[in-house]
Amino acid sequence: MCEAENAKSEKIAKALADVLPEKFISINRYERIANALHPFPFDIEKEQVPYAVVMPQSAEEVSGIMKYANKEKIPIFVRGSGTQLAGSSRPHTHGIVLNVRNLNKFDIFEDYGFLECGPGCVVAKVDDAVAKLGYFFPFHPGSRIIANMGGVVSNNTSAHIVDASVGKPNDYVMGLEVVLPNGDILETGTKGMRRPAGTDLTKFFAGGDGLLGVITKIRIRLAPSFKRARGFAMFKDLKALARGVQRVYLEKRPLPLMMEFMEKEAAKIGFDIKGLPEPKGSAIFFVSVGSSEEEASAKLNQVLDSFKAENPDAAYEVTDLDEWQNLWGAREVIGSFLMQTTGYQWKAAEVVCNLKDLVVGIETAKNFNVGVPIIGDLKLYLYGHIGALSMHPGILIPSDWDNEMQKKANNEIFKREAELNLKFGSCGGEWGQFSMRKDFFVRRYGEVGYTLIKDIKKAVDPDNILNPGILEGYR
């Protein structure tokens, strides 16, 4: 690239060698590119390649980096594995990428009833460790094998877990250690089991979209694990499926931990791969929990009662674990199967409905791309976390579309998603509120809402050093 850029990289590396060990500073061009990648299929721009990538090991090192960045007016972009689906992991402009993977230690303090982990911990590693000890925590994104804890907390992403049953991830976050944009280190929240009444500074950063501080430690309550019961239902009519789900809420049923559905076309693919009989309709499968197997089963049957009222083709408790593995697996393989057989890329939107309009919602989601420019003729498959009234219309996009077309397709998907979420008065519950969703935010919460968050940002980060671009919207 250009000489000026190389010179800047070297200058930054030299200066930051006073803050963290040299082996954790990289100005290798390709490592810098690698840390600007994220799950959008169009190329990054040269202006987005960072000058340097740093991997601090402590809040003190993060603090030193922020102080330097503020002094030199160089933006800092914080990233873990870069799996966020609304575009927040891609640096907006030249800057320094702060990769949190060195902040990857975690400790489980059973006698305190909480665990503390760094933002760079891989979610599955922490989840598996707590599960082994008989605890549960609702951190379960689809990308859990590689997604980082920091991202889950910054986005408060729910994915499979039904919010209304056990809450969102941040309901379990008791406190944080944060580094503010000016380098100050802050501890928030509590070590006690009673959470703060009134102002809890945790809330500015947990679910904070990365706007106001760099999370360097997370304290999470250990909830006891539970026993599970599993259920399955099949509906010829998609609307009946939606009505069944509405009933679960309206009839005050104990909400399942997870409830997934696959529309018939999607189900056909998944079931075929897993050797299950061809589905006659759309499939819904769910997990109810309790402190005993009997309790879980009893709760499950209440949910089944709601489904049964809508004349399903099938509705029963799944006791055969192999059958359950196949059902769950059927949902997981759809995307990879379609990508591998068509050679296309799989891109889903997140349409979230309200309870009252769910029947209209599910039909609308099924016709997500009808009449939409660019993506209107592409094949669509519908599935999602219906228990949380959330749906993923997934579209197959040709891999040979050039960058411009890919960008346009991406824009159209988010635009349509915004229209639908506006229509239902909802908002996304998995991928954050800004970046590609900034337009939605402005329309949903008005200039009032947007100005408020901008003012808060300006107060805490006056020079817009931390993650600039997320709030402004994806470029």
Added chain:
Amino acid sequence: MEEEYIEEIKQEIIEATSKCRICMSCYADCPLQESTRGYVTQGPTGITKAIYYGILWDTLAGKDAEELRDIVYACTTCGACVARCEKSACGIKVVDVIEAGRKLLVEKMIGPLPDQIKVLESLDQEGNPYDELADKRTKWLESIDKEDAKQVKVLQDSDTVENLLFVGCTSSYDRDLVNIPGSIVKAFNKLKIDYGILNDEKCCGDPALRLGEVGLFEDFSEQNTERFKNVKAKRVINICPHGYHTFKNNYADFPSDLEVMHYTEFLAQQIDVGTLTIKTKLNQKVTYHDPCYLGKRNNSYEAPRKILNNIAGDNFVEMKRNRADSLCCGGGGGRMFVEVEEVDRLSETRVRHALEAGAEIIVTACPWCHIQLSDGIKTSGNENKIIVKDMAHLLADCI
């Protein structure tokens, strides 16, 4: 303007990487993740996209190119990413893309890493990567049990045998590993197997291919294929999983009627048909490290376990990460020949896994894993806690 064939390699890479969604699933399984080097390189996605952007932005010259080279040659080619992409994403043959990237760098005279150049020169001149003389390749026979050595048929051109034992470069030349072929030969002799070794064996060509020197690899592929055709064996039995994998998957004209087996597969089969019975049991705790080129890349997990279960019974303990989830020792992909800078050596991490499983012996079935793990034991200071043995060592003592 580049040569046409170089432009073709670039196109091939661009096409393969265009399907990538950058979901980062492959990163989850990449062994580089175990070292901080991997964090900054962002795993296989990072490596393949680095090659992609190098081509796209034409930054394949000078210092930039060396930086790319350093990343691309850090990969061990273990194949964990390939399995993951097939399972969870679009099924890109990631390692093939990385090898194509290496081919591009070699053809543009940027690769391989400086310390690997003499490996290629040695392959070209002496048919092995160790700068050893070609005509000393069967000298290992002088270092093993004399009675066993006598029974080894050394096959001249057109001699025929049922089983062609392909010794491999490392087992032939490495002074510390001479008891690997020695033990296999002892076992074969005891079992009265009809076998022989080539009088003029040459490298399978794996190091050339993994380093991106495709032209040199093709020479080995052609020469060895020709030699196999002349010998007319029923089966080739490899000691080294890299040779096994390369014969099975990378030789364009490998004779279709010539079976390829790893020696553990062959001996496990002998257990099945009852010709091999284990007489003495081992009463030390052993664990098995799955070599990537036997396990992950060729799904061969159970044959070595069958042997080990017979030898060790309850004393066989599995590491937490085993089979498809096994952690690469760090020796493949040309990394045997260079020191890749990383915080937390892969070999030391793997030794730690073995100690955590309670093992006193790590058994493996690959000469490179053997060397890596044995070094890892030394550099981590665990020499008085655990040792490495090849499956062949254990077996020869027990039958």
Added chain:
Amino acid sequence: MDVVVTIRQTGILRGNPILTADEKSVDITKLKRHINEWDQYALEEALRIKERKEAGITVVSVGDKKTEDAIYYCLAAGVNEGILIETEPSKYLDSWQIASLLARVVSERPYDLVFSGVQSEDEGCAEVGAILARMLDIPLSSTVIGIKSLIEGGTIEIQNELEEGFYHIRTLELPALITIQTGINQPRYVSSLRLRNTKKKRKITKVSPESLGINMMELDCKKMPKRLFIPEFGSAKLELIDGASSNEKANSLLGRLYDRGVL
């Protein structure tokens, strides 16, 4: 800028080489060959100059027909022109003869710089560069470990390596000849495919000594080896010094060194 690189193709010496019938040299026809290690560094240094500025590189070598391989290698690596001064295989040529042949070719073309390796692996005389420079009547610097600056039509500033990590920096007026030391750079690798392609597409210029106006019968060998032989391995003994402590071992060793008059 025109750079000429003189290279030698040597046999790769491994194990016990076979000697020529006259026992004056190693029989190169029986060996695999490569470009002399020092010359590889010289070639790479020239290629790097070409990468930094507009330069034409010519490679010249004295050798038999098989030396073509070495020149094709240089062409594959990026050199513009390759010239082989073809001589009889297995005929011993000394530094004077080689330099004389090279001088004829080099002096007939424009050049700013001549590179040669410090010495060859098989002869180790380190003379050709110096003799050639004298024949061309241009300044010389040997054992160059770095080029600090190069001004076309002007000067070259080079580094000579001294002991203890010190360097001597010198400036020579162009045209000049420098002999290149190993380690000055990292030579690039030329792949099998690249070499194959080059052999198909490029041509080498071949000249005979006669066409240069040199009668090989009259070009005297100034320094003929008497005899080359492979030494017999003697009965050198290895004694491992033993002792109860480091002190004891050290004293034992000292004793032996005094006994042998080393100290």
